[in-house]
Amino acid sequence: MLTLGVVVLGADDVPRAVGFWRQVLGYELVEGGFGGWANVLAPPAGGPGARLALQRSETPPQPRPRLHLDLHVADAAEQTAEVRRLVGLGARQVAWDGYPADPDFVVLADPEDNLFCVVDLGHG
Template identity: 45%
Template sequence: MVRIGAIVLNVSDRRRAAAFWSQALGYESAANPDFLVPTDPHAPRLHLDEDDRTHLDLWAADEDEQRTEVERLIALGARRVDWEYPPDADFVVLADPDGNLFCVINCGA
């Protein structure tokens, strides 16, 4: 089953957001400065992004689980979103019944 792996926050200033959220949540900077990681290995990381909109990244263990979960989520009421994917995309963009976007990511890719 998928889990919330990351919360993508749309921010206007990554440094300011990183300073705030790391102190607010006790998260630490990752090797990639766009990410803050929790000390609890089960908590989602934060992805600070100045271009993308705020959304959830749901993580699947591999391609088979990703495919199964996408089908399951669609059966629950999600819908595929017309998206321009890069050739090596490891994610599928869906929308919940209210139109909120989220990604299902193949973490084994």
């Protein structure tokens, strides 16, 4: 039976990416790697959430990736606060041309230009 092992993000500067995502998610760096990956972040103390691996990539991020991370928050106030915090950590808000009329998500890019969303789960 298959299980999802890790989600992998490419990066030009792997140490910078590891530092950014550790701060974003509060994850811990797995000593000795995991599943063949050297740079794996995991939830603290075996908590819930997928593991995230960071690898060196020589290809640029896609402007409209088919796969991206959605980070969930409970409501609009938490979304605003988290977007502000993430921008303070080095993310940037993306001028996304695909927003619906009343979006429940905000598109950001990490310091490596990988796109991800902060989604308000309390949005109508």
